[in-house]
Amino acid sequence: MATELAIRTHGLTKQFDRHIAVHDLDLEVKMGEVYGLIGPNGAGKTTLIRMLATAEEPTTGEIYINGERITRDQSNSTIKRRLGYLPDDFPLYDDLTVWDYLDYFARLYQLRQPRRRQRLHEVLELVQLAPKRDSLIATLSRGMKQRLSLARTIIHEPVLLLLDEPVSGLDPIARMQFREIVKVLQEAGMTILISSHVLSDLAELCTSVGIMELGFLVESASLKDLYARMSRQQILLSTLGDVDVLKAELRNYPNIEDVEVLPGTEQVRIAFGGNPEQRADLLRSLIGSGIPLTEFHCTQEDLETIFLKLGHKQAS
C-alpha cells in the first residue's frame, strides 16, 4: 500500500526546546494529488515541509517518499532526486545569469547533455522566462525570481514538489501565472504539496487539503469530501421590490436554514438545505407569489468559510 502513496509519515514529531512544532503527525498523500496545507502561522506547516524535504531532521517518527524511508544517517540521494523543494524565502545567486543558475542546478541533479539543454529550454518556456535567459538574476522582479525558483525546483523533473507559501508577496497577475504553472505540473503527473494562506488559490488548485493547528493535522480529506461534508448550499437572490417583503416570504419555505440581507445592497443570501428539485420549487413559488426577482444564483460556501467554520482562525 505504501508504494501507492507519494508521502506517508508515521508519528512524525519535531520539537524545538519545549515547543512541539509538529506533533505525532500521520499524513498520507496519494501520487498525482495536489495537496494543500492550511493553517495559521506557527501551526507547523513549514517545519513539516522542511522535514519532508530532508532539510530538517525529525525528532522522532518516520517519513516515506514513494514508499522509500528517509534515513537520518544516509545521504538519501535517490529520494533527493525525486524531490523538489521551494522554500518561502527562495534565495538565489545574484551574480549568475538565469541560464547559468539553472544550468548549475541541472548539473547538481546530474542531468547530462543533450537532455540538460532541452530541459532548460522547457522550464524556461514553462515559467515564461525564456526572454530573460541571459539576464543577471539581480535584475529580475520578485515575481520573476519566484518563477525562476520554481524552475530550479522542477529542473530535474521531481515526482514530488514541496512548495512552501509560493505566492506570498506576489501581485495578482504573478499569482495567476504561478497557478497556471502549477496546473501544468499537475497535468504532467507530479504530486504537489503546497502550503498557502491564499485559500482561494488552494481551492482552485488542490485535490485534497490538510488543516494544521498547533502542530497537529486536525483535518485531512479530499476537497470533494470536505465540500460534501462541510459546505452548505447558498442561494443569492435580488429583487426589484422591497427586500423585507422577500425576506418575509422566504420564512414560509422549508429547507431554508438562514436568511441574510447583504449590507448596502438589495440582495439576500440564504443557506439552503434542500435538493435541486426543492430548489426549483422554491424559485417557482417565489415567482408565483409575485416577487419581482432579478437574480437567483446558487453557490457553495468557499474553503475559507469552511476553514473558519471548523473553528480555525486564518492569520495571514
Add this chain to the structure above:
Amino acid sequence: MIQHWLDQLGDWNPQLFRELKGRLKPRNLLLATAVSAIGQLLLVASFLVKLPSVPTQSDSRYCTGASLYGYPIFPCQLTPMGDIAINWQLWWLDVFMSVSLFGLMSLLTVGTYLLLNDLNHEERRGTLNFIRLAPQSTQRLLVGKLLGVPALLYLVLALALPLHLITGLTAQISPWLILGFDGLVIASAVFFYSVALLFGITSSWVGSFQAWFGGGALLLSLLIVSSAGTQIDWLRLLSPTTILPYLIPSNLLSSGQIFGQGVPWILENLQPLQWFNLPIGSNPVSLGTVMLVNFAVATYWVWQALERCFRNPNATTWSKSQSYLLVACFEVAIVGFAASGVETKDSWIGMHLSQLLGMNLVFFLGLMLAMSPQRQAVQDWARYRREQVTIQDGHKRSRLLPDLIWAEKSPALVAMALNLTIAAAILLPWVALWDGRESDVYKVAATISVVLTLSMLMVYATVVQLMVMMKNQWRTSWAIGTVSAIVLLPVVALFTLSLPEKVPAVWLLTAFPWMALEHLPTLAACMGVLAQWTATTVLTAQLTRQIRRAGDSVSKTLLQSDRVSLPM
C-alpha cells in the same frame, strides 16, 4: 575545445563549475594578473636595492669576502673590472625564500579568509541549504568549494611559480627539493582549507567576523611557529616552513636566513628531531614524508567531521566512536615526539611532560566543545530515548550506558571520561617506561601530574556540557568564555597575588597542577584529585537534574504546574 573541457568539468563537479563561472570573469582575471605581476616586481625590486652598488661600500650581505664576526655580513671585494663582486647565489636564494614564504602565507591565510567569507555569505543568504539538498556527495561539493572559491588566488600564485622555480634553480637548490616543498605546501593548503570549511560550517554563531577571525588566527599561528619557532615538535610538522632550511645548498648554510634566524641554529634544533626514536629530522626526505603523513592523517580526521557537519551543522563534530580513535591517534602522535631524550632534562618534571599535558589541555578543551551535544539534541535524547528500549527475554532493557558511550545525541560526559582514560592509557605507560637517572622520583610525580591534569579536564568537560545546555542563544560563546575564564583566571590571580610559592596547593585546582608538585607532598596531590572528583560529582548531579527536567514531556510539565496552582 575550452567549452568542451569546461562542460566536462561541470559534469564532474558542478560546484567547482559554479564557483569558476562566478569568478573567472575578464575583469577579475586581469586584476589577478596585475596583482601577481606587480607583487613579483616589488619583491624583486626590494632585493635589487639591497645589492651593493657603490664601489666604496665596505660590506654587504651579498659581498664575497670572508665572514666578519660570524655574522652573515661580508666585506666587499672588487672584480678585475673594478665592480663589486656579488654572491649572486645567495641573492637568488634570498629571493627564493621570500617568494616561497610570501606565497605560502598568502595561499594559506588569504585562501582561508576567502573560503570562510564565501561560506558565511552562502549561510546568511540561505543558499547553502540548496546545495545540501542536492544528490551529490559531501566530498564532491566541498572539493568544488575548495578548488573554486580561491580560484583567483591560485591564478595569482600560479603566475608567480616561474619566479619561484627560476630563483630556486639559480640558487642551485635541487629541483626535487623544490618540488617536494611545493608538494608539502599543497598538502598544508588542503589541510588548512579543510579546517576552514569545518570552522565555517560549525561556527556560524561567530557571524560575519568569522572570516577575519579564521584568516587572522592562522596567519598569527604561522608567523609564531615560523619566526619564533616552537618547542612543540608536532606543531612544527604543521608548518611547511619547517622544511625550508633543508633546501639551502650546503655552501650557503652559514649565510642562510629564514625569518631573520640563522639556518645553522634552526638546523641544530631540527636535526635531532625523533619520533619513537626514529631520526625523522636527520634529512629532508624523512622529515618531508612524516610531515606529509601527518597532514594526511589530520586531513582525514577533518574530513570525517566535514562529512557529518555539512549535512547536519547541529551534529557534534565527531561521533563518540570516532572520538575514541581520534584521541588515540593524537596521543600516539605527540607521545612519539616525547618518547626520546627524557633523561636529558634539567627540570625534575621535565619539559616534555609539561608540553604533553599542555597540548592535552588545549586538545581536550577543543574536543569538549566539539563533542558536547547542544541543548536541543540532549533534550530530544532525554525525551525520546525511553521509546528506544530493546526487549530481550520479554523484559524491557534500558540502553542508558551504551547510549552514553555510543549514541549520537546523548551527553558527552561518559564519552569524555573514556577519552581521558584512553589518553591516560597511552601517557602512563610512557611514564612507566622512563629510564633515566633518578627516574623513579620522576615517575611518581609524572603519574600524579597526568592523573591530576586529566581529572581536572573532566571537571571542565562537565562545565562545558552544562554551559551548552543553557537556554541562551549564545551558549557556545558562553561555554568558551567560561572555560577560558576558569582555565586562565586562577593562574593570573595566583601570579598577581604572588601566591605560587606561598600556597602551592591552589595550583592543584587549576589547569596546570604539575606546576605545584615540586612543593607538595604526594598526600596533598591525592587530596587534590579527591577535590576534583568531588567537583565533577556535584556538577554531574546538577547536569543530570537538568537533563531529567529537559526530558520531561510537555504534558507532565503542564500537569505539574496545574497541580501547583490548584487550591488545596
